[in-house]
Amino acid sequence: MATDKIAALRQTSLFGELTDVELKAMADRSVERRLKRGEILFLAGDEAKGLYVIVEGSIRASRVGPDGREQIIHTDRAPATIAEVPVFDDGKYPSTVTAEENTTVLFVSKQDVRRLCFDHPSIGLAALKVLAGRLRKCAELVETLSLREVGQRLARLLLDEATRNGTRSGKSLSMTILLTNQQIAARVGSVREVVSRALARLQQDGLIVIEKHQLSIPDVSALTDYAEADRD
Amino acid sequence: MATDKIAALRQTSLFGELTDVELKAMADRSVERRLKRGEILFLAGDEAKGLYVIVEGSIRASRVGPDGREQIIHTDRAPATIAEVPVFDDGKYPSTVTAEENTTVLFVSKQDVRRLCFDHPSIGLAALKVLAGRLRKCAELVETLSLREVGQRLARLLLDEATRNGTRSGKSLSMTILLTNQQIAARVGSVREVVSRALARLQQDGLIVIEKHQLSIPDVSALTDYAEADRD
DNA sequence: ACCACGCAGTGACTTAAGTCACATCAGTTG
DNA sequence: CAACTGATGTGACTTAAGTCACTGCGTGGT
Numbered sequence: 135m136a137t138d139k140i141a142a143l144r145q146t147s148l149f150g151e152l153t154d155v156e157l158k159a160m161a162d163r164s165v166e167r168r169l170k171r172g173e174i175l176f177l178a179g180d181e182a183k184g185l186y187v188i189v190e191g192s193i194r195a196s197r198v199g200p201d202g203r204e205q206i207i208h209t210d211r212a213p214a215t216i217a218e219v220p221v222f223d224d225g226k227y228p229s230t231v232t233a234e235e236n237t238t239v240l241f242v243s244k245q246d247v248r249r250l251c252f253d254h255p256s257i258g259l260a261a262l263k264v265l266a267g268r269l270r271k272c273a274e275l276v277e278t279l280s281l282r283e284v285g286q287r288l289a290r291l292l293l294d295e296a297t298r299n300g301t302r303s304g305k306s307l308s309m310t311i312l313l314t315n316q317q318i319a320a321r322v323g324s325v326r327e328v329v330s331r332a333l334a335r336l337q338q339d340g341l342i343v344i345e346k347h348q349l350s351i352p353d354v355s356a357l358t359d360y361a362e363a364d365r366d
Numbered sequence: 367m368a369t370d371k372i373a374a375l376r377q378t379s380l381f382g383e384l385t386d387v388e389l390k391a392m393a394d395r396s397v398e399r400r401l402k403r404g405e406i407l408f409l410a411g412d413e414a415k416g417l418y419v420i421v422e423g424s425i426r427a428s429r430v431g432p433d434g435r436e437q438i439i440h441t442d443r444a445p446a447t448i449a450e451v452p453v454f455d456d457g458k459y460p461s462t463v464t465a466e467e468n469t470t471v472l473f474v475s476k477q478d479v480r481r482l483c484f485d486h487p488s489i490g491l492a493a494l495k496v497l498a499g500r501l502r503k504c505a506e507l508v509e510t511l512s513l514r515e516v517g518q519r520l521a522r523l524l525l526d527e528a529t530r531n532g533t534r535s536g537k538s539l540s541m542t543i544l545l546t547n548q549q550i551a552a553r554v555g556s557v558r559e560v561v562s563r564a565l566a567r568l569q570q571d572g573l574i575v576i577e578k579h580q581l582s583i584p585d586v587s588a589l590t591d592y593a594e595a596d597r598d
Numbered sequence: 599a600c601c602a603c604g605c606a607g608t609g610a611c612t613t614a615a616g617t618c619a620c621a622t623c624a625g626t627t628g
Numbered sequence: 629c630a631a632c633t634g635a636t637g638t639g640a641c642t643t644a645a646g647t648c649a650c651t652g653c654g655t656g657g658t
Contacts, residue, residue, distance in 0.1 A: 197505070199513030200596035207505050222491070222498035228505045251490060258483060258490030259454070265497040266454035272504040273429070273439050273460045279511045280555040281431030283644070314605065323512040325646060330607060364432035515614070546635065557616060562637060605653085612647075623636070628629105 139164060139240060142189040145213035147260055149187070152250075160250075164240040169193075169233035178230045182220035184243040188212040191237020195229040196320065204320045208271060209234065218265060221247050279323045282361070285332045287322040289361035292342065296351055308350040336360075371396060371472060374421040377445035379492055381419070384482075392482075396472040401425075401465035410462045414452035416475040420444040423469020427461040428552065436552045440503060441466065450497060453479050511555045514593070517564045519554045521593035524574065528583055540582040568592075 139161035143149040149160060164187070169175060175186065178197055192211035198204045207229050210216055219228055221244040251258040278287050300309030313321075319329045336342045341357045343350045351357050371393035375381040381392060396419070401407060407418065410429055424443035430436045439461050442448055451460055453476040483490040510519050532541030545553075551561045568574045573589045575582045583589050 197509040197513065199509070200594060201513075203513055205509060205512040207508060219498045219501050222494040223502065225502060228502050248491065251494065252487040255484040255487055255490060258487060258494065259480065262454040262483065262490065262493055262497065265494065265501060266451045269451050269497060269501050269504060270455060270457060270460050272501060272508060276439060276504060276507050276511060277429040277431070277437060279508065280437040281429065281433075281435055315607095316605080326606080327608085327647080328645060334607080362432060548635080558636085559617080559638085560615060566637080600658095602655100602657090604655090607651080607653095609650090610648090612645105613643105614645085615643085617642075618640090620639090621637085624634090626631105626633085628631090 139166065139189070142187060142213060142240065146187055146215050147264060148215045148218075148247075148257065149250075151254070151256055151260065160242065160246065161240075163246055164242050166238060166240055168238045169236065171233055171235045173233045175231040175233065175239065176217075176227050178227055180227045182217060182225070182227045182244070184241055184245075185215055185217045185221050185247060186231075187240040187242060188214045188216065189238045189240055192234045193231050193237060193239075194234055194320075195231050197229050203325070205323055206317075206321045207275070208268065209321075212237070215264065218247075218261065218268075220244070222261075222265075284322060284324045284328055285335060286361045286363075287324070288318070288329065288332045289336065289341070289357050291318065291322055292336075292349065292351065293354070293357060293361065296349065300349075305354060306350055306352045307354050308348060311344070311347045311349050371398065371421070374419060374445060374472065378419055378447050379496060380447045380450075380479075380489065381482075383486070383488055383492065392474065392478065393472075395478055396474050398470060398472055400470045401468065403465055403467045405465045407463040407465065407471065408449075408459050410459055412459045414449060414457070414459045414476070416473055416477075417447055417449045417453050417479060418463075419472040419474060420446045420448065421470045421472055424466045425463050425469060425471075426466055426552075427463050429461050435557070437555055438549075438553045439507070440500065441553075444469070447496065450479075450493065450500075452476070454493075454497075516554060516556045516560055517567060518593045518595075519556075520550070520561065520564045521568065521573070521589050523550065523554055524568075524581065524583065525586070525589060525593065528581065532581075537586060538582055538584045539586050540580060543576070543579045543581050 140154075140157045143152070143157050143160055143164075149157065152160065166189070167175075169191070175193065176182075188210060190212045192209060193216065194206050194209045195216065196204050196206045216231060217227055220226060251261055278290060282290070296307045296309045300307050315326050315329045315333070319326050322329065333344070337344060340352065341360055343352060372386075372389045375384070375389050375392055375396075381389065384392065398421070399407075401423070407425065408414075420442060422444050424441060425448060426438050426441045427448065428436050428438045448463060449459055452458060483493055510522060514522070528539045528541045532539050547558050547561045547565070551558050554561065565574075565576070569576060572584070573592055575584060
């Protein structure tokens with residue numbers, strides 16, 4: 135029981151450097167929670183008492199607008215930590231977190247995390263690195279949303295996803311798509327139909343090929359160019 | 367000379383807790399740079415060797431798209447630190463920083479900052495708090511850009527700015543506008559003309575009053591409602 | 599095997615937002 | 629104080645994106 139908690143903690147970049155006894159201590163103080171696909175872990179604006187470690191599964195952090203549209207801020211899968219922000223600035227949760235599949239998480243109180251950062255400077259630095267990375271991504275997202283059009287945002291997402299999960303062979307890059315158009319839209323800041331069309335467009339232009347659930351990018355640099363170019 | 371460097375460092379939340387001798391040491395290792403209004407401190411993508419402390423003046427951090435449009439990520443004025451991100455994740459500068467007025471900054475190497483965080487856990491926590499705050503703001507910006515229309519984004523900006531710099535009197539709130547429509551547009555993710563019209567609209571609807579460079583918000587909650595509502 | 603439900607594709611339409619062009623207007627500086 | 633420069637207001641137009649409504653497909657459940 136506690137041993138897999140420990141294993142989970144050890145894999146995260148935040149807690150990775152702890153000794154076995156320290157890990158045990160943290161594990162003992164943590165609380166496990168299981169979520170079914172689609173279940174909400176917490177809502178943006180909820181009082182935050184700590185962060186969560188994803189032991190298994192994956193989640194999305196998002197915000198929904200007044201009209202019900204959802205914008206995904208980031209997604210994460212095990213092993214990872216989420217909701218670090220309120221731990222350090224004592225605010226509420228900044229976004230809503232939902233399970234993308236059945237997932238189990240550990241809750242760790244913010245006092246515990248802060249104490250850890252205080253006692254182990256290297257953990258503090260690890261935390262700083264995590265936040266810095268998130269901030270970099272978030273700034274990138276701002277840029278994308280504000281300055282690029284949907285086709286380009288989509289291209290960026292595909293490239294990103296494919297470099298992360300896909301397999302390379304020469305100039306091309308392939309992966310299996312696990313996202314629905316709806317999910318893609320929520321990431322890219324648009325709606326289902328528009329994504330559907332944008333995807334079709336990218337295929338027509340030969341920048342991507344989709345068959346079944348296989349996506350391939352015949353020429354990565356061509357798609358990159360498209361994503362960065364000034365469309366007129 | 368070194369004394370005002372020290373004074374500047376002491377005012378930032380990052381270095382605020384250092385002792386006088388430590389501050390002196392940091393000040394001695396820092397390098398001053400003066401920027402004229404409009405001058406660029408660094409470009410997004412530049413190699414980053416450290417962060418900057420704003421001693422006097424103010425800056426904007428932004429990204430520009432392929433068509434030349436600019437999106438401001440955040441603005442900061444003395445006393446503050448900027449470009450903390452690359453210090454902790456060893457990447458390039460994530461955004462371009464430009465002086466909004468004549469400003470002077472201190473450069474501090476990332477090794478120095480990291481050492482500081484390592485040696486003084488409380489500084490590490492202060493840094494974490496700074497990054498957490500930035501991340502929160504950035505996520506907010508994403509939400510705004512993706513899910514609200516310009517009128518609403520504008521309303522949010524005005525409210526934000528007015529609560530920060532304005533003076534309250536009962537239900538209303540006043541401030542002097544120092545931003546041009548162009549600058550507002552770059553913050554709000556739009557263009558000059560649209561901002562001009564949106565501003566006019568807010569006035570017609572009685573949500574704001576502008577005369578000369580004085581902005582006042584007669585009923586704060588009314589404007590807040592407008593900013594959050596589902597427009598249809 | 600069939601039904602149902604969720605997902606994807608698509609045509610037709612609406613609309614917020616961006617673009618272009620130009621008329622003012624205000625402030626600064628020689 | 630005249631003359632520039634930069635900021636703003638606005639009309640007319642274009643367009644990317646969002647909305648609505650419906651069809652068809654595939655998969656998983658009973």
